[in-house]
Amino acid sequence: MPISPRHPRYRSLVVRARLADATRSGLVVPEGLIAHGRGETFDYLLGERTSPSARRAERAAAAWVRAAARPVLSINGNVAALASAEVARLQSTYPALGVEVNLFHRVPGRAERVRDELRAAGVTDILGVRPTARIPGLPSDRARVDRRGIWVADVCVVPLEDGDRTAALRALGKRVISIDLNPLSRTTLTADLPIVDEVTRALGHLADDLARPLRGGRPGRFPPFDRARAIADALATIDRRIKRAAGPRWPTAGSRG
Amino acid sequence: MPISPRHPRYRSLVVRARLADATRSGLVVPEGLIAHGRGETFDYLLGERTSPSARRAERAAAAWVRAAARPVLSINGNVAALASAEVARLQSTYPALGVEVNLFHRVPGRAERVRDELRAAGVTDILGVRPTARIPGLPSDRARVDRRGIWVADVCVVPLEDGDRTAALRALGKRVISIDLNPLSRTTLTADLPIVDEVTRALGHLADDLARPLRGGRPGRFPPFDRARAIADALATIDRRIKRAAGPRWPTAGSRG
Numbered sequence: 001m002p003i004s005p006r007h008p009r010y011r012s013l014v015v016r017a018r019l020a021d022a023t024r025s026g027l028v029v030p031e032g033l034i035a036h037g038r039g040e041t042f043d044y045l046l047g048e049r050t051s052p053s054a055r056r057a058e059r060a061a062a063a064w065v066r067a068a069a070r071p072v073l074s075i076n077g078n079v080a081a082l083a084s085a086e087v088a089r090l091q092s093t094y095p096a097l098g099v100e101v102n103l104f105h106r107v108p109g110r111a112e113r114v115r116d117e118l119r120a121a122g123v124t125d126i127l128g129v130r131p132t133a134r135i136p137g138l139p140s141d142r143a144r145v146d147r148r149g150i151w152v153a154d155v156c157v158v159p160l161e162d163g164d165r166t167a168a169l170r171a172l173g174k175r176v177i178s179i180d181l182n183p184l185s186r187t188t189l190t191a192d193l194p195i196v197d198e199v200t201r202a203l204g205h206l207a208d209d210l211a212r213p214l215r216g217g218r219p220g221r222f223p224p225f226d227r228a229r230a231i232a233d234a235l236a237t238i239d240r241r242i243k244r245a246a247g248p249r250w251p252t253a254g255s256r257g
Numbered sequence: 258m259p260i261s262p263r264h265p266r267y268r269s270l271v272v273r274a275r276l277a278d279a280t281r282s283g284l285v286v287p288e289g290l291i292a293h294g295r296g297e298t299f300d301y302l303l304g305e306r307t308s309p310s311a312r313r314a315e316r317a318a319a320a321w322v323r324a325a326a327r328p329v330l331s332i333n334g335n336v337a338a339l340a341s342a343e344v345a346r347l348q349s350t351y352p353a354l355g356v357e358v359n360l361f362h363r364v365p366g367r368a369e370r371v372r373d374e375l376r377a378a379g380v381t382d383i384l385g386v387r388p389t390a391r392i393p394g395l396p397s398d399r400a401r402v403d404r405r406g407i408w409v410a411d412v413c414v415v416p417l418e419d420g421d422r423t424a425a426l427r428a429l430g431k432r433v434i435s436i437d438l439n440p441l442s443r444t445t446l447t448a449d450l451p452i453v454d455e456v457t458r459a460l461g462h463l464a465d466d467l468a469r470p471l472r473g474g475r476p477g478r479f480p481p482f483d484r485a486r487a488i489a490d491a492l493a494t495i496d497r498r499i500k501r502a503a504g505p506r507w508p509t510a511g512s513r514g
Contacts, residue, residue, distance in 0.1 A: 016291050019287070020291070030290050033287050034273050034291070034293055036291055037293060037294020037296070039294070040298075041298035041299060042298060183502075184502055231503075239496060242496045243492075243496065245441055246489050
């Protein structure tokens with residue numbers, strides 16, 4: 001049944017339908033759908049738009065990507081299903097940013113499925129389909145990366161990443177930029193530069209910023225980022241939203257004893 | 258790979274794995290996984306336990322079920338996957354409560370799959386597998402109910418229900434008791450008696466309360482319930498949790514410029 005554009009949650013429903021289809025085709029795993037649902041709630045509580053604080057984090061991330069010798073963007077099934085178009089735009093804007101398939105749930109054929117989704121959107125030079133290195137300290141499959149990509153990267157952009165992997169990348173001395181709607185996830189709490197924003201908005205803004213003439217973030221010079229402040233800002237945004245919701249316009253139905 | 262009981266999110270991971278498996282078998286649909294993820298975030302924000310306010314709602318719900326001439330509990334794929342054991346206990350405690358399979362995503366064979374899951378847990382007399390009536394005002398499949406169950410019910414207990422269906426049941430003059438972790442969902446905002454709690458906890462408490470000797474809630478006498486207060490209480494709980502999270506123990510990682 002087609003989704004009515006008049007539905008109050010139209011955009012959410014369209015994205016959900018896209019992810020559900022992507023599960024049927026094996027691009028997204030069931031665990032990825034549950035993770036998406038968790039993110040949906042946080043996005044709702046954050047007002048479903050990029051906060052000024054998140055926008056600052058995105059600008060800082062663009063400066064870090066510019067400052068990096070070998071920046072890499074990590075792509076899993078959910079990112080490919082939701083944001084392949086933004087990844088393609090980002091790559092054409094800033095070709096030095098490597099793109100690597102990096103799966104938490106590695107099932108035979110799935111890396112190829114993610115690669116194909118990216119390719120269909122116009123992404124080229126995709127790393128990680130046949131991993132050639134292992135990150136220490138992580139169980140088997142979750143550790144597998146590309147020797148030309150994440151393995152040698154100095155800055156890793158990890159959208160919708162797992163907390164253990166974020167910590168393992170950081171332990172290797174890499175600067176980690178996370179994109180995660182949960183301001184309290186282990187990923188957000190562990191990353192050097194956490195972007196608390198929805199993945200298509202964040203990657204789109206990153207592409208916008210990298211398309212502009214250089215301003216700060218020269219090679220090897222990473223402008224400082226106040227991560228504690230970024231997390232506190234996101235929590236404050238949610239807090240305001242909850243307070244507004246608790247206001248006089250609820251509940252909608254009449255009382256009935 | 259087995260989930261380590263030492264993982265900080267062990268219980269969540271076990272439930273996720275159970276739902277992911279249930280998707281592979283067709284019991285749960287992909288949209289149900291996304292919905293579960295949304296609930297997970299709210300449960301996290303609510304502290305993953307039954308608040309005193311939710312417990313009061315559960316006690317009121319037990320009184321309403323006792324007061325009802327024909328109470329019915331509606332079961333969808335997520336409820337069957339998560340809480341079949343609690344449904345069985347509830348039914349053996351209070352056999353007058355009808356149990357009806359009621360699907361939002363009706364795919365051939367799925368109602369039977371839900372019935373089988375309930376039966377395996379010990380539930381008997383399961384209605385709704387072959388629906389015989391339609392609720393007015395809802396699109397085709399979503400309207401189908403059992404003429405011996407929801408159609409004639411005066412009180413419907415709807416865990417993890419959709420907002421449109423909640424509204425349609427209410428428009429038919431039924432008293433609707435919802436179980437939904439989202440204090441701002443249309444279901445919660447529409448129900449006569451919204452329980453903002455996790456489904457296995459809520460159904461377990463309902464069974465506890467119905468097992469006790471009668472106290473209030475005589476036939477036809479529905480004790481009043483302050484739904485606006487219940488919703489405000491849930492929002493206040495989330496608010497406290499967010500405020501605590503914004504305290505001094507975050508973030509965990511050191512700052513790095």
